[in-house]
Amino acid sequence: MNDKPIYDPEDMESLLLNKEFGELYEEERVFVLRHLSSAEEYNHMREVLLSVQEAQREEEISGPDDSLRERLLKEFREKRRSPFSLNSLMALLPSADTFRMPAVRYAMAAITLVLGISIFYYLNKPKQEPLPIVKQEAPKVQPAPAPGNDSSVSQLVPQMVVEQKVKSIPPPDSIKKQQPPLLIVNVEPVRKGITMEDEKELEGLLYTAL
Amino acid sequence: MGLFGTDHKACADERLMQMAAKGDAAAFAELYDRYSPRLFGYFKRMLGNDREKARDFVQDLFTRIIDKPHLYDPSRPFKTWVFSVAFNMCKNEYRKEEVRKEARQHLLTGIATDGGETMRKIDGKKFNELLYLELEEMDENHRGTFLLRYRDELSIREISEVFGCSEGTVKSRLFYTLRKLTPKLKMFDPMLNEANNER
Known part of the structure; x- marks a missing residue:
């Protein structure tokens, strides 16, 4: 060798x-x-x-003046201390390189925070009793009143009858000059039990009456 | 970490940097105490012996550490990382051509005023001044390598990490720089001889 x-x-x-x-x-x-x-x-x-x-x-080894040290330390405390809570959360995160990127770390902190709050609310949510099952019967469709049959109308829509009676009270003299309508029917409240066809018939009845 | 907290003085630079990144002010202060004198000297020599500028650069570098601690790669030694940041800062500064011109003018003026007696009364301080003057004539890679090696006493390997080059390149730069400096500094033979006699 x-x-x-x-x-x-x-x-x-x-x-x-x-x-x-x-x-x-x-x-x-x-x-x-x-x-x-x-x-x-x-x-x-x-x-x-x-x-x-x-x-x-x-050669003399001298550093910069002491005021620079104080200034930098003050700056450090001001800048690095403010996001205390986030830092605390970040300290829990793995120290892999990906997690060292601030954007990822802040995102992870935000996700952790949201998850934490969600779990908290879920655990503290009051238990709800199951609602009783109510059998819902199909609404009975009443036959449409025949034209001129007052009794069938009163059966169907009692409000209408009351309104009719109120309207039948003789108006005061000042209004007597105006021609009172022959029949006033409030259609709105009875829509629940009336089909579209019945409604059309009622409208036809109204026009006939007028 | 001990029962009563961390002994920052016993911590490695890399650990201190990690602690500083998490908001430990004492760790940051320890790093500052360890590196600010060396960085100050490095900047001063790299920036034409300008103390004010060197101070500003030290401040700028430590502000970067405060603002962007994530820029530090924990897989690298802190020392080489911080010197590479310092070197890059100087390189950016060199782009402003005035720096080198001003530095050279400043040093030349200082030496010229001494007249013909200068060479015989040369002392260590003057030797350094002329050395830095001659270094100013070289490119930043050779100057930076030389200063890191003989002023900051970094190892060849550490310098290669600072510059991101091979150890052979570092040695080659040192050899080239020294060979170029030798004829310029030969004028200080009396001092060199005296120094040799003392050794």
């Missing part, structure tokens, strides 16, 4: 940081001289690199 190190030009950094040119192995020198013009260039590069490292370490 070949134990000789194989270098790429990009591996130069570790050599530069650790060895002067004179300390390099033969194969390392060959490698270096393949990419650099001379031993002098190698040593210059090494000096520059070490100086860069040293100068960077000595």
Whole structure:
């Protein structure tokens, strides 16, 4: 097996940081001289690199002023604290990437909320007694009154008769001049028991009477 | 989590970020304390030593964390993620060409006023100034890689994650940058030699 190190030009950094040119192995020198013009260039590069490292370490590390920290923390508290309830709900959600998308998380939170409210109302809904079954009889259709037969009319529509009696009271003198109608029938209330054909007959009766 | 709450100082960055995303202000504060000095320095060096701009950028980055914590991919280390966000912010800034021109002018003025004695009285601070001046001449990928490696001391692997490239590319960029810097910084030989003698 070949134990000789194989270098790429990009591996130069570790050599530069650790060895002067004179300390390099033969194969390392060959490698270096393949990419650099001379031993002098190698040593210059090494000096520059070490100086860069040293100068960077000595450089004062100072952050931005403290007021920025305070401002950012205030901003954080204002922006991140407001949707407290939603955050609480979201914390329950799985941390898969999909659920990290805000739109999906808000949608999931909304669905959870709606489901929760629905379940709450369902559980707290008062039980209803089953309604008694009522037999509904078909309405009896009364025969239409024959024209001129007052008794059949009164049988069918008592309201009509009452109204007729009221109308039969002699009007005061002021109204006497007007010609009173011969027959006033309020058709509306009797529609329930009358078929369309009967209604037409009644209308015909009315026209005849008028 | 302990009986009396979480020890934020002992938490990993990734855990702190998850807690901050859930509204934990202490976790956010800890992240800020850990990263704001490094990010401030990074922005300062990437933006022509402009402290005000660096401060604004730090604020902008942490505001993004507050507003859009979901942008953080928990499968990635927080450190590489936050530096990649920082690098992208700088890249957007570079599109405004004035930044680089102003930075170079500012640094050149500072060095020129010292006259001919400068090279003999060079100190670490001046060395850094010229180093950053020369870095300004390089594209943002080489400059960003170099700063992350030697200023922020990220590993090759971490830098490759920040830039989304291979480790070989990172090493290659470092080699190229260093080789390009060497003749420019050779003028500081007295300082370099002194530094070597001390070592």
